[in-house]
Amino acid sequence: xxxxxxxxxxxxxxxxxxxxxxxxxxxxxxxxxxxxxxxxxxxxxxxxxxxxxxxxxxxxxxxxxxxxxxxxxxxxxxxxxxxxxxxxxxxxxxxxxxxxxxxxxxxxxxxxxxxxxxxxxxxxxxxxxxxxxxxxxxxxxxxxxxxxxxxxxxxxxxxxxxxxxxxxxxxxxxxxxxxxxxxxxxxxxxxxxxxxxxxxxx
Amino acid sequence: xxxxxxxxxxxxxxxxxxxxxxxxxxxxxxxxxxxxxxxxxxxxxxxxxxxxxxxxxxxxxxxxxxxxxxxxxxxxxxxxxxxxxxxxxxxxxxxxxxxxxxxxxxxxxxxxxxxxxxxxxxxxxxxxxxxxxxxxxxxxxxxxxxxxxxxxxxxxxxxxxxxxxxxxxxxxxxxxxxxxxxxxxxxxxxxxxxxxxxxxxx
Numbered sequence: 001x002x003x004x005x006x007x008x009x010x011x012x013x014x015x016x017x018x019x020x021x022x023x024x025x026x027x028x029x030x031x032x033x034x035x036x037x038x039x040x041x042x043x044x045x046x047x048x049x050x051x052x053x054x055x056x057x058x059x060x061x062x063x064x065x066x067x068x069x070x071x072x073x074x075x076x077x078x079x080x081x082x083x084x085x086x087x088x089x090x091x092x093x094x095x096x097x098x099x100x101x102x103x104x105x106x107x108x109x110x111x112x113x114x115x116x117x118x119x120x121x122x123x124x125x126x127x128x129x130x131x132x133x134x135x136x137x138x139x140x141x142x143x144x145x146x147x148x149x150x151x152x153x154x155x156x157x158x159x160x161x162x163x164x165x166x167x168x169x170x171x172x173x174x175x176x177x178x179x180x181x182x183x184x185x186x187x188x189x190x191x192x193x194x195x196x197x198x199x200x201x202x
Numbered sequence: 203x204x205x206x207x208x209x210x211x212x213x214x215x216x217x218x219x220x221x222x223x224x225x226x227x228x229x230x231x232x233x234x235x236x237x238x239x240x241x242x243x244x245x246x247x248x249x250x251x252x253x254x255x256x257x258x259x260x261x262x263x264x265x266x267x268x269x270x271x272x273x274x275x276x277x278x279x280x281x282x283x284x285x286x287x288x289x290x291x292x293x294x295x296x297x298x299x300x301x302x303x304x305x306x307x308x309x310x311x312x313x314x315x316x317x318x319x320x321x322x323x324x325x326x327x328x329x330x331x332x333x334x335x336x337x338x339x340x341x342x343x344x345x346x347x348x349x350x351x352x353x354x355x356x357x358x359x360x361x362x363x364x365x366x367x368x369x370x371x372x373x374x375x376x377x378x379x380x381x382x383x384x385x386x387x388x389x390x391x392x393x394x395x396x397x398x399x400x401x402x403x404x
């Protein structure tokens with residue numbers, strides 16, 4: 001297909017496709033003349049993935065490029081590749097006191113790397129809540145931890161066996177499932193509120 | 203205290219405090235001369251809240267201003283105030299097909315407003331996953347829905363009785379608890395992975 005058809009099927013303008021091509025986010029098409037190229041279904045899929053990462057995934061062009069580079073060529077060490085993809089997507093947290101985050105993780109009985117980026121992210125989130133003068137009641141915090149533990153176990157059960165597929169699943173699952181989880185939580189709150197304050201008359 | 207002390211206790215530079223004052227994010231201090239003002243503990247608390255909203259909460263200056271305006275003066279209709287705060291923080295989703303989101307909500311048996319912003323957010327999240335070619339297995343999706351339902355119920359149990367306090371809790375709880383939940387999920391995945399792939403030798 002021509003670039004105009006690729007753009008249409010990807011749900012973006014031709015100018016946007018050209019921009020992604022220049023940035024290397026979408027691979028070049030097959031040249032049919034010095035000024036024209038044709039594209040295939042794989043280009044459509046890639047274009048949609050890029051759109052998802054930049055839109056709902058909220059990555060910058062540079063972050064999306066780095067994440068896609070890891071997915072495209074993960075190398076032999078999947079654990080290292082996963083770390084590289086997460087570093088690209090989230091950056092490193094600032095130098096932050098992790099003692100409260102580590103205490104929370106220990107109470108949960110979780111086996112995690114105390115030096116990992118995620119512990120830093122938890123520490124930052126806890127610090128922000130404290131800064132805002134917002135106390136999460138212990139019963140609610142326990143509920144959050146229990147939910148995260150169940151979700152982690154469920155997700156791991158569903159991870160593909162093939163290492164490269166598993167990496168793609170883990171990276172996209174982290175970046176793109178987050179908006180899903182946040183939307184579900186808001187709807188879960190709305191439902192709880194409806195049940196409490198507007199009892200059904202059925 | 204002077205502005206320099208306020209800045210120190212708020213963890214920002216004096217220039218940043220001046221910027222927030224100009225933008226109206228932090229209320230003015232009490233003038234002691236035509237060029238000097240003093241600030242109190244309430245200013246420190248406000249400054250930290252602003253920092254939390256702009257940093258981990260990822261709001262823009264304009265969004266933070268709108269959210270704080272609602273918290274400061276919620277008016278009589280708390281439901282309307284909550285909607286206004288969420289509109290300020292999240293904007294309206296694009297015009298998006300909500301049929302799959304509504305089907306998911308119906309399967310969950312949730313009582314939510316089909317025209318609400320959150321249903322649109324869910325629809326956008328589902329569309330992004332589809333665009334990326336990422337299938338959430340049904341068992342995992344059920345786990346997400348169950349977790350969101352439990353979390354909504356727990357959070358509602360903990361909401362303050364006073365309407366203005368409840369509004370503050372709901373708004374900050376949505377914006378600032380999100381980074382906490384995402385960090386916990388990533389750690390829950392790390393824990394599940396450690397349990398699976400690196401059995402304890404205890």
